[in-house]
Amino acid sequence: MQKKLSPKLNWAERVSYLMDEKFRIPGTNFRFGIDPLLNLIPVLGDISGFAVSIVLVLTMARHGLSRKVLILMFLNVILDSTIGAIPIIGHVFDFVYKSNSRNIRLLKEYYEEGKHQGSARGTILWIVLFLIVFILIFVWLMWKILELIIDLF
Missing domain, CATH: 1.20.5 (Single alpha-helices involved in coiled-coils or other helix-helix interfaces)
Incomplete structure (x- = not known):
């Protein structure tokens, strides 16, 4: 069953874009957001990025996602937060692994393509x-x- 993406979730897509893809390095296609910049601040940056990601996932969950999509989204956030907390390696990882963008992609696949259905x-x-x-x-x-x-x- 194919569902239409709720207009109420447009803000989640905008926040995800801000966190993961807002800025582009001139002359390249590489994009990054404020999430990896926040994570340069020890502890508080990691906590704030994690909090925003969890709020996004919980908001998306209120709109009827399957358990499978919800677990995949939480895994993205946990992986991003766990590896992102490791000094140096985590900072590089934060610029590459964009959990919020991945979660928006999962959301769209679920609603628009009918993927990730079921338990x-x-x-x-x-x-x-x-x-x-x-x-x-x-x-x-x-x-x-x-x-x-x-x-x-």
Whole structure:
């Protein structure tokens, strides 16, 4: 079932554009917004960008998104916020990974193309599997580091 994008969501698209794509580097097609600039301010910049992104997702959610789209949007925000909080690497990542623009694209795909319908069971399953593998690798690495430290003493 194809739905029409609500005019009430136009402001969400404008805020997303401001956060991720407002400015263009002259002579290139590379665009960025105020989100990566805010993230140059330690802690407060990351928190403010995260807050704006969450408000956008929650506003879009009020207009009847499927659980699958909602989870994908939250994953975009969490990934952007988590990696964006890492000094230096995160600052570069913030200029490239534009979670708000990705979320607007998901919203339009949902309403205009009918994509991402249904439950999020498959998406949640992949997330859980990824987390399990990540935790196992992390525990294994910590074990190896602990063995190295014990061997040094």
